[in-house]
Amino acid sequence: MAMSVPLPQKDGRMSEKNKQQGLVTEGCESEEFQRLALDSHLCFAIYKANHAFNRFYKPLMKELGITYPQYITLLALLEKDGQRVSDLGETLFLESNTLTPLLKRLEEMGLVKRKRSAKDERQVIISLTAQGRALGQGICEVQRCAVDGLEMSMDDVQHLVRELNRVQEMLVKAGR
């Protein structure tokens, strides 16, 4: 989600009431506040873009009978099949507490198989069924819609992806 939220305001000024109520921390008119505000916008911009992807994909997902996280999970499996739950978790930044129920639903839908590894009975290997792989074709359709809708050059998209990954890595690094 996001930080300081750019409210849809008619006039961008703070009301007198807000000012005297101390609703805004002192020193937020400073130059540093500009950076803080920008950060807020970045955070919120990412939240909004993610939300927009969610909403955009949802009706297309619905036709395929899956949800957005399920779609992301299938994408990860399309790239590399036969992963362990923890591998998927590393890719998707999720853990078994989230993935196990999700994968069980995908299994019930007949899209993936869940099977204990023979070498290490603790591990569960997730692999796509024929049906799950077939759904991948539909996913390519979905993506075609998305790409057409975006109307961005490949270079622009590539640059954007790099910047986002940079932000993500910095946040991970800073969070330790």
Place this chain on the structure above:
Amino acid sequence: MAMSVPLPQKDGRMSEKNKQQGLVTEGCESEEFQRLALDSHLCFAIYKANHAFNRFYKPLMKELGITYPQYITLLALLEKDGQRVSDLGETLFLESNTLTPLLKRLEEMGLVKRKRSAKDERQVIISLTAQGRALGQGICEVQRCAVDGLEMSMDDVQHLVRELNRVQEMLVKAGR
């Protein structure tokens, strides 16, 4: 408690089919696949960055005793107090089904008041309590941490925000 026997624990041998199971969907080597892959990368990069912001803020939020969505809601109220539920929803891209329970929790914590409008009994006006406003002081601290962690120039951030907003707008436009 037993693991609810989700999977056979003892006879689990990996089939040959599983071992050799292919990793890439057929027919995705084309030039078009490049674009499709990029799209999924963009979608995934936004997903990752959003997760990273979430994880980064969580420990800071915990010190304030609130969750991330609650924090954002308070931020929106700090910028403009006394909003209706639907105003908050417009800002945050949420609706009453999500906001009502969240606001009730904030009310129980003594951070906001919920009051039916006298003019229109359908509307509920949300306003910060003194305690809720006081919590706003800690919020600038949180933002400062975020900015320091990012280590990005204002120009880079600004450009990224513009690109993300562009993507968001295009997705909204394309989704109709």
Place this chain on the structure above:
DNA sequence: AGCGATTAAATCGTTTGCGATATAAATACG
């Protein structure tokens, strides 16, 4: 004024996300 349509919030059911904990298998070590 009367009544159907619209609007705002709340409620319900399902999925997701996550911290904390439990369970079972594998590993380390004494």
Place this chain on the structure above:
DNA sequence: CGTATTTATATCGCAAACGATTTAATCGCT
């Protein structure tokens, strides 16, 4: 060996997101 520790997954409980529906108040139209 056998037992303590670690590892992988699963379970539990709560918060959140959201589609669908409900309830109550207001609006619009005749």
